Amino acid sequence: MTVANRKQREKEEMRELILDASRSIFLEKGYHQTSIRNIAEKIEYSPGTIYLYFKEKDDIFHALHEEGFRRLVAQMETLQFVSDPFERLKAMGRIYMDFAKNNKDFYDLMFIMQAPMNMEERDKWEMGDRTLDHLKNVLRDCQATGKFKGYDVEYLSFFIWSSMHGMCALYCRDRCNAYPEEEATTLMHKGFEIFIDMLDKM
Amino acid sequence: MTVANRKQREKEEMRELILDASRSIFLEKGYHQTSIRNIAEKIEYSPGTIYLYFKEKDDIFHALHEEGFRRLVAQMETLQFVSDPFERLKAMGRIYMDFAKNNKDFYDLMFIMQAPMNMEERDKWEMGDRTLDHLKNVLRDCQATGKFKGYDVEYLSFFIWSSMHGMCALYCRDRCNAYPEEEATTLMHKGFEIFIDMLDKM
């Protein structure tokens, strides 16, 4: 049994080794430079070996994608200390946007790229679902205080997520250049302010 | 002179031929299947020939990207018949969203992909700028009627664009699957309704 256990653990360690290498290349040189051969070279194994631990390249990115969600969920942890529902919603938005600003590549991988989405249906979005459920719950809490009365939480959550994602996606994909006079982060900050203002008046 | 003219015209025709082939492969099989060799085969020329008309592959996608903007601007034409500024803003949003729904791949190319953005600075976004200016003008018209009082048009336009883009981007990149119970187009429609509702109360 102990042998099987060690094997199991070694398998896990190897996966982690591959993921570490992949993450570091991905964050340093971007998605397209993160090739199987580059990863293999970094961990000093042959390219074929990687396929003994991941079915295909996108599997690696799916794993990193999940890691991204774990990071985001971790950032959201502090929300439990914000008692007022609407304040919690605002804080949630701020955390979401800061995450995109500080983890551009992870955000891209999680919410924009197709690569990690080409998976079997199972646990495709387990982590994403958790975050979304979190948002829906905050909205329901808001509704309990009389805010957002009459709105369907499904659609309202989609709209709020979209508004935040829109700013983050324009940021990640360099469309903020459409405002050459403005700093991208300023646009996001001011955009967020307007959004909050708007939700307030709702 | 006539010979030079013809040469010029033939050059233009060849570019158009390449773009037609590229567009048809792009719309049928997606970005990654649109390879130089596939395009070359379709127009029955060798791969090298394409480089006599486009400096690099992304040049082709930049051209298609601009074509997308011309299509969108064409759709926006009808807006001139909507006299009320706020109604015009709403109509603009509807047109924008319908464009994304009906031209998913073009929308992706225009607002999400990096490919056509890797260009020299010149005329990178000439068409995009025009659309954005259009939005800003509509917002200024709204302000002239007392709506959106006190908001900076720069930031307000960014926020409004972001909200619309967010829904369209989640749609294009299959993140609407986060709502397995809902049809993606329903989400967009309902999301847009909430957005309008919100702008109304602003």
Place this chain on the structure above:
DNA sequence: CAAAACTACTGAACAGTGTTCATTTTCCAA
């Protein structure tokens, strides 16, 4: 302990990618 079985790993091979460039073909004016 030796042989057989199993596992981990390799790296060449396949089919594809964007891009370049010496060579050939085509065109047109003198």
Place this chain on the structure above:
DNA sequence: TTGGAAAATGAACACTGTTCAGTAGTTTTG
């Protein structure tokens, strides 16, 4: 008709993801 310019070619280069026959190392069995 000929010579020079313009246009087109396709092989070559350096990559990509992925597969798989073969090898090396470890474990189990006789």
